Amino acid sequence: MTLYMLNFSLMMVGMYALIVKRHIVKKILGIAIMEYAVNHFLILIGFKKAGVAPILTKDMDLATFIQTAVDPLPQALVLTSIVIGLGTLALMVAIAIRLYERYGTFDMHEINRLRG
């Protein structure tokens, strides 16, 4: 329970950066922090107490392994989510670099004012 709350407050720190900060790279960093929090939350939900990683080795037998292994499904989905996060981060940084070349500033309010 406290782990869930700490995790959610990490996500709220990212949300704060996304809403309040004016620097465009700080907004991107806020999105990255929120993404960390969501991935970590999904792994937390699949954790089992005194659990082992879902990899079967030779000295385990299948019945006790099924009882003790942590949930492999959120791990597989988070694995794809992390890689997608890298792709979207690259896209956002590319847009930020283009905006800087065009307007000469990273300030969101300035960019809004300079339009047109």
Added chain:
Amino acid sequence: MENLIILHILLVFMIIGAIITIEIRNMLSAVIAVGAVGFMLSVQFLFLGAPDIAITQVIVEILSLIILIRATINVDNVAIERKEEIIFSNRITLIFIGVILIFAWTAFHALPTFGEPSMRVSQFYLIHGLQEVGATNFVTSVILDFRAYDTFGEAVVLFTSISGAFAILRRWKKEQHKDFLRIDREH
């Protein structure tokens, strides 16, 4: 139980790193602080029984650190802040974040308690994975066999975003077009 204490300590350090990231004025330091948060997250994945994700997180973290440093190097490195407007919007945002946290505290009671996941679907994968797929690592048997369409969709999203980034960063040869735009703005 030592595991859980380590998880709490690491999460508190992650929150401190995130606050440093969003409040520090030098942008290069902010990028390095978010890298520290990502590496602590990877250590946490190791303690939570997910070694595959820990390895992936380290690699992705290094790559995203390189990309973010490319965005912040050679440009003005200091964050922009203006005092008068910011204090007002800061307070309203903090109040709303507090309200959301209170609602989250009640909402988390509906989740399964920590350490006892409901494994209705995953039980099937654990029981039948070894005979049907033959892989001893069940994470790979889920992403590459049971849920291969998800992985295909992920590859499509990754390709789209990377090609979008290339299309944006590409140098177009029509420099004349840019000149027209500049003249338009001057008049």
